[in-house]
Every structure is written in structure tokens, then in C-alpha cells.
Ligand code: ATP
């Protein structure tokens with residue numbers, strides 16, 4: 398016979414069963430084109446996850462930008478599949494297809510609103526971005542709403558906190574109640590652009606992307622032209 402107490406304690410709904418206050422979940426969000434996802438993205442996400450005690454990090458590849466014929470961005474299905482493969486070895490990481498399932502380009506504000514509905518008000522959302530992206534936040538669609546929906550984690554190299562950068566963050570905090578955390582982390586010099594370029598030139602991308610992504614790129618002849 399099953400030991401019932403063990404069954405209950407190992408149940409995910411433990412808190413509910415015992416009517417206890419559930420701890421607020423802390424979810425990280427990594428958005429990007431991910432064309433392709435690379436080890437730079439994964440290293441940062443893992444480092445931030447630990448530092449900020451995040452329960453999960455969701456990787457959300459963007460949908461097709463407007464004028465997709467002109468953009469040269471790889472079809473969403475391929476980019477999503479690479480993200481799925483890349484996150485498959487980390488139980489704290491998850492790939493989400495909510496943006497690629499929508500027609501056209503999806504704005505972060507819509508994604509965050511959808512996540513908020515899905516996860517409820519008790520979940521804390523942390524949007525993880527490179528520091529460069531934080532400087533552009535005021536150009537995002539309905540950015541004031543974005544600031545209400547999530548906190549930001551701006552990742553930058555140790556020692557790169559310039560006066561200018563800190564002033565910009567202070568401005569967003571004071572004027573828009575933005576919550577922006579700074580994470581100093583070991584950024585490595587990888588970009589998707591450089592990876593696409595290497596593949597096109599027939600160079601190796603070993604150790605720049607996970608092995609299963611490297612295989613997928615080769616099997617599907619991505620980035621050859
Ligand atoms: P591309 O070269 O096509 O612009 P990318 O490598 O910059 O691609 P994106 O998909 O544009 O990747 O970026 C998604 C997110 O990852 C952004 O927040 C960006 O700041 C961050 N990011 C990009 N490269 C790195 C890296 N080497 N280390 C840490 N974060 C990165």
C-alpha cells in the first residue's frame with residue numbers, strides 16, 4: 398500500500414492541500430529573435446536564474462517581424478525548435494511558442510499581458526535583457542504598461558556601469574516607476590549574427606551553440622545563403 402503522507406508531500410499541490418500560503422513564483426523571461434539561440438543567451442539566463450532565485454526561465458522566440466520577406470529572419474518554427482532543443486537539458490528552462498503562434502509581430506506588452514493572465518497576479522515576472530536593450534525601453538510599444546507588468550533585469554559586464562547608463566535607469570525609475578535590477582554577469586562575445594555568418598562561410602560553430610542546435614542547423618541547411 399502507498400504511504401499517503403509521502404504521496405501528499407511529494408505532490409506539487411502540497412501548499413494547496415494544506416491550505417498554506419503559496420510562495421510567490423519568480424519567473425524569468427528571455428525574449429529574442431533567437432536566430433539561432435546561442436550559449437551566450439543560455440549562460441546569462443542560468444546565471445541570472447541563480448542570482449535572482451528564479452523558479453523558471455521562459456525563452457520566448459519572437460514571431461515574424463513585419464515585412465518578413467525583407468527581414469531575412471528564419472521562419473519561427475525553426476527558431477522555436479532550436480530553442481526547444483537548447484533548453485531541453487535544463488529543468489528550469491522552458492520554451493514558449495506564444496509569440497510565434499500569433500500572426501505578424503507580437504509586442505512584449507501583449508506577451509506579458511498574456512503571461513500575467515496565464516500565471517495569475519501572484520507570480521513575479523522578470524524580463525531579462527542585455528543592458529543595451531534597457532536603454533531603448535522607452536521606444537517599446539506601451540512601455541508604461543510594460544513597467545507595471547514586470548521588473549527588468551539588465552545584464553552587463555562587471556565594471557561596465559557607466560554614469561550615463563545609471564542616469565538612464567534612474568530616469569525610468571523616477572518618471573515611470575520602472576523596476577530595473579542590474580546583474581553583473583560574465584557576458585561572452587557571441588551573437589546570432591556572428592553565428593549565421595560563420596555557418597554561411599562554412600566555419601565551425603561548435604561550443605558557441607548547444608550540440609543539438611549545431612546538428613539542427615546542419616540537418617536543415619540553415620544560414621547557408
Ligand atoms: P542578433 O545578432 O541577430 O541581433 P543576438 O545574439 O543579439 O542576435 P537576440 O535574439 O537579438 O540575440 O537577443 C536576445 C537577447 O539576448 C537580448 O536581450 C540580448 O541583449 C541578449 N544577448 C544577445 N547576445 C548575448 C550574449 N552574448 N550574452 C548575453 N546576452 C546576450
Ligand code: MG
Pocket residue numbers: none
Ligand atoms: Mg541582438
